[in-house]
Amino acid sequence: MPEFETLELVLEGGILIITISRPESLNALNVKCINEIKEAIQIAYDDTSVKGVIITGSEEKAFVAGADIKEISALNEVNARKFAENGQETFASIEACEKPVIAAVNGYALGGGCELAMACHLRIATENAKFGQPEVNLGLIPGYGGTQRLPTLVGRGKALELMMTGDLIKAQEALQLGLVNYVVADKAALMDLAKKILGKVMSKAPLAVGMVINCVNAVYHKEENGYQLEANCFSNCTHTSDFAEGTAAFVEKRKPAFQGE
Ligand code: CO8
Numbered sequence: 001m002p003e004f005e006t007l008e009l010v011l012e013g014g015i016l017i018i019t020i021s022r023p024e025s026l027n028a029l030n031v032k033c034i035n036e037i038k039e040a041i042q043i044a045y046d047d048t049s050v051k052g053v054i055i056t057g058s059e060e061k062a063f064v065a066g067a068d069i070k071e072i073s074a075l076n077e078v079n080a081r082k083f084a085e086n087g088q089e090t091f092a093s094i095e096a097c098e099k100p101v102i103a104a105v106n107g108y109a110l111g112g113g114c115e116l117a118m119a120c121h122l123r124i125a126t127e128n129a130k131f132g133q134p135e136v137n138l139g140l141i142p143g144y145g146g147t148q149r150l151p152t153l154v155g156r157g158k159a160l161e162l163m164m165t166g167d168l169i170k171a172q173e174a175l176q177l178g179l180v181n182y183v184v185a186d187k188a189a190l191m192d193l194a195k196k197i198l199g200k201v202m203s204k205a206p207l208a209v210g211m212v213i214n215c216v217n218a219v220y221h222k223e224e225n226g227y228q229l230e231a232n233c234f235s236n237c238t239h240t241s242d243f244a245e246g247t248a249a250f251v252e253k254r255k256p257a258f259q260g261e
Contacts, residue, residue, distance in 0.1 A: 006033040007040055008058065014051035015198055016044050017191075021058035026065035029112045031083065033068075037116075038090040044099055051206070052198035053097065054191070055120060056104040057113075063105040063129065064113025069138065084143035087112065091119035091145050095217055098210030100201045104194045105129045105180065106187050110168070115144035118153060121213060122197065123180040125171040126190050131179060132168035152220060153179050205242035206260035 001009040008019040018040045020027045029037075037055075044050045057063035067087075075083060094101055094116075103109075103120035109131050117123050117131075125131075133142050133150065141147065142163065151159040154177040162169070171183045184190050201209055211233035218226035237243050242258045249256035 026062035028068040030068040053101040061107040066111030087144040118149040129171040134166040
């Protein structure tokens with residue numbers, strides 16, 4: 001795996017583990033880090049040995065404590081838009097990845113950190129994790145897709161409350177709201193569960209999994225007809241050898257061996 005300044009990458013059993021590592025600032029996202037995340041996700045797109053991705057934070061108490069406030073304090077009208085668009089593009093590439101991406105949230109997921117977690121396909125968190133969009137405390141609003149993704153996960157009313165008050169919520173409340181899928185005791189359990197879930201998804205037909213991701217993403221893309229896309233993808237499944245294998249395995253009462261073809 002290539003070396004990065006702000007990330008640690010490990011490929012383990014087909015799972016690319018991306019660990020955000022800027023301990024001096026609780027893993028706050030600076031431009032370097034956003035660009036490196038984009039490069040790391042591109043590896044997941046290009047490298048056929050990568051079958052799934054986990055994004056986590058290096059710190060005991062932080063997944064990502066937001067955009068780097070020291071860096072964004074110097075932004076002006078022109079480069080702030082570029083910063084936001086660059087982050088949005090990076091997070092959109094995570095969301096659109098046809099391989100499953102899990103956010104393993106091991107502590108604070110605030111501002112851009114919560115937005116990063118929301119761009120992943122699933123989120124699991126440790127008991128000590130805290131979520132929030134506290135940008136209003138800084139005279140800002142979320143800029144990495146938070147205003148769009150949070151309402152789809154927790155509903156309009158709760159999303160507005162969280163973004164207008166800047167309140168932080170604990171992992172258990174995030175679980176009740178549907179912001180996270182599971183809460184576990186500690187980092188070790190977090191990584192175990194993330195790998196277990198990915199292991200299960202990775203045992204399914206990979207092309208079909210990718211199509212599920214694309215169709216669900218279409219819910220959020222107003223210009224796209226998701227029902228049409230679903231019908232097209234459903235039809236395309238029938239051309240795959242995984243479809244032949246999956247249905248044959250059912251009839252023959254055995255486990256399917258999918259090839260991703
Ligand atoms: N940026 C830069 N440095 C940070 C950040 C951050 N987001 N968060 C923490 N740090 C630094 C602190 O400055 C401190 O550094 P130092 O030791 O040099 O003073 C170090 O990390 C440790 O932090 P604390 O001492 O504050 O640790 P605490 O345990 O007391 O508090 C908190 C932890 C509650 C997480 C606290 O650090 C905090 O409130 N951080 C800021 C959280 C926040 O407001 N996040 C949102 C940022 S804005 C954003 O994300 C917008 C996203 C979209 C941008 C789009 C355009 C660019």
